[in-house]
Amino acid sequence: MKTYVARRLLALLPVALVVATVAFVLMHLAPGDPASVIAGPDASADDVQRIERQLGLDAPLPVQLVRWYGRLVRGDLGQSIFLRKPVTEAILDRVEPTLLLTVFALTISVAIGVPAGVISARYHNSATDQAFMMAALVGVSIPNFLLGLLLILCFSVWLGWFPVAGYSPLEYGYLKTLRSLVMPAFALGLVQSALIARVARSSMLDILREQFITAGRAKGLGERAVVYKHALKNAMIPTVTIIGISFALLISGAVVVEQVFNIPGLGRLIISAVLRRDYPVIQGVVLCIAGIYMLINLATDLSYLLFDPRVRYQ
Amino acid sequence: MRHTRRVPAVLAAMLLSLGLAAPLAAQEQPRMGGVFKAAMIGEPPTLDLHTTTAVLVQHITWHVYETLYTYDKNYNAIPDKGRTYTFKLRRGVKFHNGKEMTSADVVASLNRWSRLATPGKQLWKNVEAVEAKDPYTVVMYLKDTSGALLMGLARPNNGAVIYPKEIVDAAGDNQVKEVIGTGPYRFVEHKPDRHVKLVRFKDYAARSDAADGFGGKRTAYLDEILFIPVPDVAVRLAGIETGEYHYSQQLQQDQYDRIKTLPGVVPIIVKPSNWSTAVLNHKQGLMTDKRLRQAFQAALDMEPIMAAGFGNKAFYRLDPGLSFPEQPQWYSKVGGELYDQKNPARAKKLLQEAGYTGTPLRWITTKEYQWMFKNALVAKQQLEAVGFKVDLQVVDWATLVQRRNKPELWDAFSTGITFNPEPAFATGVACNWPGWWCHEDKEQWMAAMAREADHKKRKAMWDKVQQIFYEDVGRIKFGDSFSLEAIRKDVHGFQAKNELPLWNVWLK
Incomplete structure (x- = not known):
């Protein structure tokens, strides 16, 4: 088990190298550069070139790539061009809102998705089942930015319950933070809960048809015990997989939702970095998100141990 | 420190439509206090005003930094006939770090x-030297007279x-x-x-003369100003509607009729704002041929182009003026x-x-500014109708501003030429700017205009320059456009200007 985890962690390194290279090359091959953005629309070409020199962006691409590797080895993601601080610091500044938002959204999607899936499966083909699945279909079909704007219209503009946008950091009080995250978390989480509900339902249905369920019922176990103790635990493996994937999807979904709700998280960081071509930040955030993806996958794999004693990692 | 009027004041007047500002500044006693929240279109790329022409940076930083001079309400400063300018500085003007x-x-x-700024470099071609004569006197020696200094x-x-x-050092x-x-x-x-x-800067040394345009007495009534980047236009609108923001910039013009009906919200039309244009490449490629430029010019019917870009008639105007x-x-x-010739026959002939x-014809445009894209899209159809083949390349703004430097x-x-009070600095006709429209006669007139007092x-x-602009087809002007902003009803003393001055603004 320990060697397995160590091996998986070691495997992060080559992946990180590939991600680092691809992020670097793609961004530098894309047109546009930060110097023109700093200089503004009325600046002449000389001014743009002068700023380019100051930023060290006039060096040939391979030279810049080698410099980037050199810094990476030392654990240094470089200096942001626009934020005037180290990328690592910029990322750490932005982790709080994104992390809280994704965890909150994940909680919502699991809290809605899993029960909805289980109930649908238990009352298979009933009106409840159909209503849940219909709602789930609508849920997976709505893009989260649209849902976000609808929520703003309904709960901020009409009802005035929540602020339109913006984020209140934890230091100003938990309740305020929670309040500022309710709508974004729903915009993000509802879509995923639909996905989770559909997967939970179908894996429950599969399990409920298994022989050991029939055996359980035959030996006189109550329906509750059958469904919630035996079936649910077995149905959790595909469900946890999809929850893991959801978590990763939520992080990328956060990019859009943070933009709509004006939340200064990793998503906003990368969007403004892309629009202004803040290369070090883009590379740093991509690398960081790739790392998070890989860790989530690892955590998902390890969580199987909890649900299925037959799973062994060596 | 502003308006150190040592030099005699002259000047002709131009009545910038203060129509909106006046009724808002009701006859009430201004009140100190409050946090003013302004929803801006994005993040400032830097806070060093010397190094950027980005309007957003000016909007924010000019509450912090000041110039020696500023414009009055008619966008005039004060020219002089000599070659030596003496600036007497006011005593007791403090920096925010306490230093005088x-x-x-x-x-x-x-x-x-003069080394870093685009207008500075241009102006300094005519400056011999600047020196500190004593702690409160600065003298500037010019090579030639200047009407634009x-x-x-x-x-x-x-x-x-x-x-x-x-800090400079x-x-x-x-x-x-x-x-x-x-x-x-x-x-x-x-x-x-x-x-x-x-x-608010408590030790601010305000001038004593009455406020006039951006000059005169500046009072910081507000305790605090927050410039909040809100990139999504729908959120800027929702935020002004709920009262979350006191000011929202660049709203969609087609929302005007709705905004007028919102309680607590006052729509602001900033007029003039800019003129939208297609900049032609005079250095390389198709457009170096004057006949092709003329064909481009002749083919266009501006009404549908501007209507597509700006929707509501209150926000655009067909006009040839630079x-x-x-x-x-x-x-x-x-x-x-x-x-606005609407003459396809002439275009075909040319x-x-x-x-x-x-x-x-490779035309780069962007959807980041929807109107640029829509202007270009309609113009493309009109150009293709006369026989041009147009390759419309839609990219993001950062790509556009980089590519345009490569002839x-x-x-x-596509771009917009923002309102500019002094023609000597007009980007719309500049030679050392993408498009490289360097026309011998035009350059001479521009140089003469910079010197003339x-x-x-x-x-x-300036009229001559405009004449040449059309005859030589320097650029293609589509039309004037105005921007839509909004403030809350409790905001007083707001001036509907491109520059966004927030001193003398107070909250009820």
């Missing part, structure tokens, strides 16, 4: 501005703002590390994607017969004469 501003700061800042020093965008000498040509000025508001913090926070009708001291219709064989990549690109003669020269 002296001539050493002014000289250091002006020198840096004070207008240049008064310019807010990419303006000649005064930093403390130590520490930064050199790199970005300044500290944001310290002499303005009515003091910089506190910049939390990217969250806000730029300014607070300066706006709101600037009567510069405005002219000269050359206007070549604007194409034939030029022997056009269907080489695609081999394009034939036309007599306004009448300067106006005649």
Whole structure:
């Protein structure tokens, strides 16, 4: 088990190298550069070139790539061009809102998705089942930015319950933070809960048809015990997989939702970095998100141990 | 420190439509206090005004930094006939770090501005030297007379703002590390994607004369100003509707009718704002052929182009002027017969004469500014109807501003020419700017206009430039456009201007 985890962690390194290279090359091959953005629309070409020199962006691409590797080895993601601080610091500044938002959204999607899936499966083909699945279909079909704007219209503009946008950091009080995250978390989480509900339902249905369920019922176990103790635990493996994937999807979904709700998280960081071509930040955030993806996958794999004693990692 | 009127004041008037500002500033006693939240279109790329022409940076920083001069309500500064300018500085003007501003700061800042800023470089072609005569006197020696010097020093965008000498020395040509000025508001913090926070500067040395345009007495009524980047236009609108923001910039013009009905919200039309244009490449490629440029010009019908871009008629105007009708001291219709020709027959003939064989006209545009894309889309159809082949390349803004510096990549690109009070700095006709429209006669008139101090003669020269603009087809002007902003009803003293001055603004 320990060697397995160590091996998986070691495997992060080559992946990180590939991600680092691809992020670097793609961004530098894309047109546009930060110097023109700093200089503004009325600046002449000389001014743009002068700023380019100051930023060290006039060096040939391979030279810049080698410099980037050199810094990476030392654990240094470089200096942001626009934020005037180290990328690592910029990322750490932005982790709080994104992390809280994704965890909150994940909680919502699991809290809605899993029960909805289980109930649908238990009352298979009933009106409840159909209503849940219909709602789930609508849920997976709505893009989260649209849902976000609808929520703003309904709960901020009409009802005035929540602020339109913006984020209140934890230091100003938990309740305020929670309040500022309710709508974004729903915009993000509802879509995923639909996905989770559909997967939970179908894996429950599969399990409920298994022989050991029939055996359980035959030996006189109550329906509750059958469904919630035996079936649910077995149905959790595909469900946890999809929850893991959801978590990763939520992080990328956060990019859009943070933009709509004006939340200064990793998503906003990368969007403004892309629009202004803040290369070090883009590379740093991509690398960081790739790392998070890989860790989530690892955590998902390890969580199987909890649900299925037959799973062994060596 | 502003308006150190040593030099005699002259000047013709242009009544900028204060129509909106006046009724808002009701006859009530202004009140101190309050946090003003302004929803801005994005993040400022830097806070060093010497190094950027980005309007957003000016909007924020000019509450912190100040120039030696500024514009009055008619967008005039004060020209002089001589070659030596003496600036007497006011005593007791303090920087936000407590230090008194002296001539050493002014000289250091002006020198840096002349090296780094686009208008500074242009102006300094005519400047021999700047020196500090005593702690409160700065003297500027010119090579030749200048009609544009004070207008240049008064310019807010990419303006000649005064930093403390130590900060200038520490930064050199790199970005300044500290944001310290002499303005009515003091910089506190910049939390990217969250806000730029300014607070009232208690020791601000205000002038005693009445407020006039951007000049005169500046009072910081507000305790705090938060410039909040809100990139999504729907959220800027929702936020002004719920009262979350006191001010929202750049709203969608097609929302105007709805905004008018919102309780608690006052729509603001900023007029003039800019003219939308296709910049043609005079250095390389198809558009170096004058006949093709003329065909481009002849083919267009501006009404549908502008209607597509700006929706509501209250927000655009068909007009040939390089300066706006709101600037009567510069405005002219000269050359206007070549604007909005709607003459496909002439365009076809010109194409034939030029022997056009269907080489695609590469036009770079962006959807980041929807109107640029829509202008281009309708113009493309009109151009194709007369026989042009148009390759419309839609990219993001950062790509556009980079590609436009490379003459081999394009034939036309979309942009807007923002309101500019002094023609000597007009990007719309500049030669050392993408498009490289360098026309011998035009350059001579422009140079003469920069030197000339007599306004009448300067106006005649500017008319000549406009004439050449149309005859030589320097650029394609589609039309004037106005922007839509909104404030809350409790905001008083707001001026509907492109520059966004928030001193003298108070909350009820």
